[in-house]
Amino acid sequence: MRLRLLLYVAIVTLQQVRIEANDLTPSCPQPPTLMNGHFRPLKTDFPYGSVVFYKCDPGYRLEGSRKLGCIAAGKWDGKTPRCLQEKDNGKSTCRISETPANGRVFPSLGITVNIGKRVMYKCRRGYKLIGNSQTICVAGNRLREPVPHCKRVSGGCTIPTSIKFGKLSPNSGKLRYGEKVRARCNRGYVLKGSMENTCLYNGSISNRPPRCTRVSSQRLSAARSLNFGQSENPLPQRRTQVLCRLPSRSIKNGIVISPVDSVREGDIISYKCDKGYAIEGSDTSTCFKSGNFWPRPPVCVRRNRKSSRKAICNLYAFFNGRMTTSRKNANFLKVGEVARFLCNAGYKLMGYKKTICGREGKLLPGGAPHCVRYCAAPRTEENGIVYGIENGIVFAGKRVFFDCKVGYKLIGWDHTVCRSNGTYEHEPPLCVRYCCKKPVISVFGRMIENHEYYVKGEMVIFKCVEGYELVGSYASVCHTSGQFVPNPPVCRRIGAQHVIPTSCEIGKIDPAVKIEPDRKVFAIGSLAAFSCEATSELHGPNTAVCELDGRFHVTLPKCLAIRKKCSLPKLEEDVTVDPSHTEYDPGAEVKFSCGKNFLKIDGPVSGKCRDNGEFDIKRMPRCALSWSLLALLG
Incomplete structure (x- = not known):
């Protein structure tokens, strides 16, 4: 019995020690703050093992370690980093003043x-970018990389050099934009890489x-002995198992x-x-994924001894579309015959939809067309702009x-890419109206990610310079009212002894x-809300919040009389007004004059538009006749 009692006491004591040990788990105080920088994550508790990461504001670079860890001693290990200002000429922006010839820049020129x-x-279509496709604005009011230039691409693409142990089709000359070059390997070799490449x-x-890489003799013999319809693939290196049945051996x-039965x-097979x-037709045919030759x-x-062979135009496979000819299932055209081409939905025809076989054995005009995949223009917000669309x-x-x-x-994303399936890589972004202006903060306060305007729900994080501490919330959110909630905090010198105010007094106001x-x-x-009488308009903020430091952080507004535009009453036909408008802004001045046959203006020579919408003219001017005109009339 005594032994059981001692065992019970030992277990209870051990549990108590564990509880006390858990209660004494070390934690660290708030991480040290940086001037012109901040840390993440933002939270209230930092137990043993926590790690924070530091980052400097734009225009500053980090000196020291970018992270600190909370150690068992209840303090942060390592030395607090610093944010040093990059060499700058006093400006913190870059103006886009140059765009490459035959190219474009985003954002636009002048932004x-x-x-x-x-x-x-x-670069524009038909031009190749030489240099960096993107750069960033750095301190010193400059872009980090020089502006690239666009070099004209002459006539499409040069066909790559021939591959060892294989063939390219076509194997020389130039490719037009969108045309493809196909590769095949010799007997006993398999293709490593893409079978089709596009210009x-x-x-x-x-x-x-x-x-092309060599296949082992065992795998090659297995390929030769393969029967039609067999599903096993003895060449796992090949990407496809599609077999085409030979028409016949003759x-x-x-x-x-x-080269092989399978x-x-x-x-590619050939004919002789x-x-x-x-x-009459093509002397070669290619095995396609459908299991047919084309x-x-x-x-x-039979050759005619008296005349040479007539020119013909060979027709090759037309992908992602439909080709029709005057002769059904024709694989070539005779001189003068016509072929018509139509692309499937989601593809655009590059070339002419109607071609004719010319006397030299070429399709005119421009050769055989092809179909290129496209995406419809992405939808945009009412207040959005999209760049890079051509003909919709x-x-x-x-x-x-x-x-x-x-x-x-x-x-959201500021760009997206049209994929080969006709869809976009990213959804179009949203354009949200700015709701709040940048909040007014204390002299010794700073904002992380400082902007001039903010959208609804956007958060602002506050901090103080070294030697000062925050009094109030460290974060505020832009509200639909156009104000940040809660009010921005104030920065108080650490250790300062003074009474925190409890109210604000509106000083001298209109x-x-x-x-x-x-x-x-x-x-x-x-x-506090401000307003004016119906005959006046408010100049300044319409609301103000009593801040934690006992002040209104706004310039108090005033009421000014509503200024109306002036219209001149009807003048005599001979009176000229300079300048001549239908309406005049308050403060605008006009001058009156007469023709050369008149002596002088009888009345005011000028007038000024007053704020009440009337000119300061007591009576309207008129023109008095000159003595010379009176003598002629006399």
């Missing part, structure tokens, strides 16, 4: 951006050139040449006519940029201003 903001460049509008090829008056996607016959097999026609569409791979009108803030509620003294945090 001023703050330090740390990004500036992007883009982009900047004159470059879409992917790196592929390469065509009428000719033969089919194929022809896979991308493989017997002696005395000529090919172009269709040609025909071998955006081609796949192209980027568009978003911006908002003056007085609105962009919320007697015509009405105050609601009607009193001179307001409690801390209360709101």
